[in-house]
Amino acid sequence: MISSSIGGNSRTNIKASRIFIYLILIIFAIYYLLPLYVMLVNSLKPLEEIRGGGMLNLPIVWSLDSWRSAWSSAQIGVDPSGLRPYFWNSISMVVPAVLLSTILGSLNGYVLTKWQFRGHGIVFGLLLLSCFIPFQIVLIPMAKLLGVFGLAGTTAGLVLVHLVYGVGFTTLFFRNYYSAFPTEIVKAAQIDGAGFFRIFWRILLPSSGPIIVVTVIWQFTNIWNDFLFGASFADFDSIPMTVALNNLVNSSTGVKEYNVHFAGAILAALPTLVVYIVSGRYFVRGLMAGAVKG
Amino acid sequence: MATVKITDLYKSYGSVEVLKGINLYIEDGGFLVLVGPSGCGKSTLLNTIAGLEEITGGDIEIGQNSVLGLHPSKRNIAMVFQSYALYPNMTVSQNIGFGMEMKGINKSEREIAVNKVAETLQISELLNRKPGQLSGGQRQRVAMGRAIVREPEVFLFDEPLSNLDAKLRIDMRTEIKRLHQRLGSTIIYVTHDQVEAMTLATKIAVLKDGCIQQFGTPYEIYNNPSNMFVANFMGAPAMNLIEGIVVKSNKDVEFEMKNNKGGVISLPIDGIKDIENYINKTVIFGIRPESINDLELSGKESNKNMVEKEVEIDVVEPAGSDTFAVVEFGGKQVVTRLNGNSIVSVGEKVKLTFNLSQAVFFDEKTEERIR
Numbered sequence A: 001m002i003s004s005s006i007g008g009n010s011r012t013n014i015k016a017s018r019i020f021i022y023l024i025l026i027i028f029a030i031y032y033l034l035p036l037y038v039m040l041v042n043s044l045k046p047l048e049e050i051r052g053g054g055m056l057n058l059p060i061v062w063s064l065d066s067w068r069s070a071w072s073s074a075q076i077g078v079d080p081s082g083l084r085p086y087f088w089n090s091i092s093m094v095v096p097a098v099l100l101s102t103i104l105g106s107l108n109g110y111v112l113t114k115w116q117f118r119g120h121g122i123v124f125g126l127l128l129l130s131c132f133i134p135f136q137i138v139l140i141p142m143a144k145l146l147g148v149f150g151l152a153g154t155t156a157g158l159v160l161v162h163l164v165y166g167v168g169f170t171t172l173f174f175r176n177y178y179s180a181f182p183t184e185i186v187k188a189a190q191i192d193g194a195g196f197f198r199i200f201w202r203i204l205l206p207s208s209g210p211i212i213v214v215t216v217i218w219q220f221t222n223i224w225n226d227f228l229f230g231a232s233f234a235d236f237d238s239i240p241m242t243v244a245l246n247n248l249v250n251s252s253t254g255v256k257e258y259n260v261h262f263a264g265a266i267l268a269a270l271p272t273l274v275v276y277i278v279s280g281r282y283f284v285r286g287l288m289a290g291a292v293k294g
Numbered sequence B: 001m002a003t004v005k006i007t008d009l010y011k012s013y014g015s016v017e018v019l020k021g022i023n024l025y026i027e028d029g030g031f032l033v034l035v036g037p038s039g040c041g042k043s044t045l046l047n048t049i050a051g052l053e054e055i056t057g058g059d060i061e062i063g064q065n066s067v068l069g070l071h072p073s074k075r076n077i078a079m080v081f082q083s084y085a086l087y088p089n090m091t092v093s094q095n096i097g098f099g100m101e102m103k104g105i106n107k108s109e110r111e112i113a114v115n116k117v118a119e120t121l122q123i124s125e126l127l128n129r130k131p132g133q134l135s136g137g138q139r140q141r142v143a144m145g146r147a148i149v150r151e152p153e154v155f156l157f158d159e160p161l162s163n164l165d166a167k168l169r170i171d172m173r174t175e176i177k178r179l180h181q182r183l184g185s186t187i188i189y190v191t192h193d194q195v196e197a198m199t200l201a202t203k204i205a206v207l208k209d210g211c212i213q214q215f216g217t218p219y220e221i222y223n224n225p226s227n228m229f230v231a232n233f234m235g236a237p238a239m240n241l242i243e244g245i246v247v248k249s250n251k252d253v254e255f256e257m258k259n260n261k262g263g264v265i266s267l268p269i270d271g272i273k274d275i276e277n278y279i280n281k282t283v284i285f286g287i288r289p290e291s292i293n294d295l296e297l298s299g300k301e302s303n304k305n306m307v308e309k310e311v312e313i314d315v316v317e318p319a320g321s322d323t324f325a326v327v328e329f330g331g332k333q334v335v336t337r338l339n340g341n342s343i344v345s346v347g348e349k350v351k352l353t354f355n356l357s358q359a360v361f362f363d364e365k366t367e368e369r370i371r
Helices: A002-043 A047-051 A065-073 A084-114 A120-132 A135-149 A155-179 A183-191 A196-207 A209-225 A228-233 A241-250 A258-280 B042-050 B092-103 B107-120 B136-148 B166-183 B194-200 B218-223 B228-233 B273-278
Strands: B004-013 B016-026 B031-035 B057-062 B077-080 B154-158 B186-191 B203-208 B211-216 B240-249 B252-258 B264-269 B282-287 B306-318 B322-329 B332-339 B349-355 B360-363
Touching (some): A002 A258, A065 A258, A084 A155, A120 A155, A135 A155, A155 A209, A183 A196, A209 A258, A241 A258, B016 B211, B042 B186, B077 B136, B194 B218, B211 B228, B273 B360, B306 B332
Parallel strands (some): B031 B186, B031 B203, B154 B186
Antiparallel strands (some): B252 B264
16 A cells, blocks of 8 residues: 555656656747748738737738748849849759868768878877868958869859868867777778778768768758858859848848748748758767677 | 798887897697797787788788788788677677678678587577677677688787686686697787796797797797796796805716805805806796706715705695795795695694705806706
8 A cells, every 4th residue: 555655656757857847848848949930931921010029929811921031032233133142052062062072071081080191190180280270361362262273253162161160170070080990990990901992981981970961961951041241252143142142132122021031031041040940850870889899 | 830930039119129130930730839928029029920010120921921911801811809898789600701891702602601600619509699698708709700701811819818717717728728629720929928938829928128039849948938028938837046155076077055044054066067167156946836846866866966955844725736845945935735545733743855956057147948
């Protein structure tokens, strides 16, 4: 009897603490989701409804017009083109920049841990240093350099800038990951007759899932969200999404179309959101677990 | 199958010399064990034979051909690593077949070879698993399979058993010995475990600080250690080493040592030629635990080399088949190996027999054997 009543008590205690935890979590989730909610509902309202106040209200008239406008017809600077061309500008900048910096970073990490040469520590230190250089310092020298290469104002130029800036971080990620990767495995592969690239491609890379995901998320978010380099180095046909969004918000003549701005802002944030949702699932730890010791 | 000959091998990292002139020769089908404390250079030596590390000087020959400058995959060797070093992303059969895949051997041939090796090692049912799904012993087998399938002339083992638990280690030790007997291949095996060294080897090389201390058969290493390091390192429990003075009374040479109470114990020395040079000098007397026992002296054995001394038992460690007793002797804690059925108790005074034909003496300064 006694034991059962104690059991019942502790069970209700656990239940109460559970409810408390969930309550807190829900409150914070709402708190964080509120801005997104405001953006979403207001992007779906006609402009008059927004002007009438009631930011948190659901739309009376649901409409996708502002989304259409933000995507394909809103005034961006001098062109009534919507964000669409800039979206593709961003994609054609981000995808190669992310891929190249990830590949380069993984190769660097591989060499710095498994094929160490004299002075590898210094090389890594210098690469690491690039993570701490503020963007603003390199603006003018970089502009000069892009001019020399003939890449000023092009998407390729932006890819190069982001690649150079990203390699420090990607190298850091991969170096730390690979330094925990047993060197004996590389030796075993050498004895089996695999060469430098074969070992990388067949053994290290397939075991790098988690760190590739981390790197891609990090690089994609950073490059997509970059404003300064885009504003500084892009020309009309290479302006990225972030800069275009700024132009959209600033260049409205006459009335401020808040609903269009909200829709544009969500459009600009969407790709990073998608990357998180898709690759987050592959963010699996312990891929290496048990491969080495018992 | 091949001989391995190492001549004047030097290896240094910058200014640090790790291997200082190693000379070794292993006959075809021999089992060489490199043994020594950590940091003695034994794993480095193995890596240089495999070609995983460059050497600074000297030569390495496998089957009469120098392998200097040859890529590891071209040296006709296979290596088993301490951590097994299985490719984590590949299945067991891919792991075993990887070397052949690199050689460009087609899939069906690979499969036949892998299956054959898997059968001999009894891992056929594991072929489609990943290393992460295997136990320590199974991984060990896969690592050996990956080596065997290469059909190398020389197997290199780098402390292959040190990650296994005690029981499995003994099983796998037997397995490796059986493998050696079946394949008849040349094996070079690195370990810091002197029991492994004694049980497996046809030849042992004891290393310390990048130098070979002694190179010989397990019997030689155990019974005729060339210096104090080897004597102390090989054998468990270790050899007892006691300090004392060589004296000459009448015609007999004797070894005198002081015990804790200030008394003097003396033992006759016989058949050691150079000991005459050490009269009135300090030397180290070495005797293995099994040479001090409580067996009854039969008339036949009762000669000058069998000496009875009374000692006081300090600690008793029964081990089933034997009873190890620590006694105070010559001012030292001396381990003795008594009959497993002996009943001795702490503080008891017993008469033990010292078999001096097995005793060895070392120079106090050079720590070299006096022969």
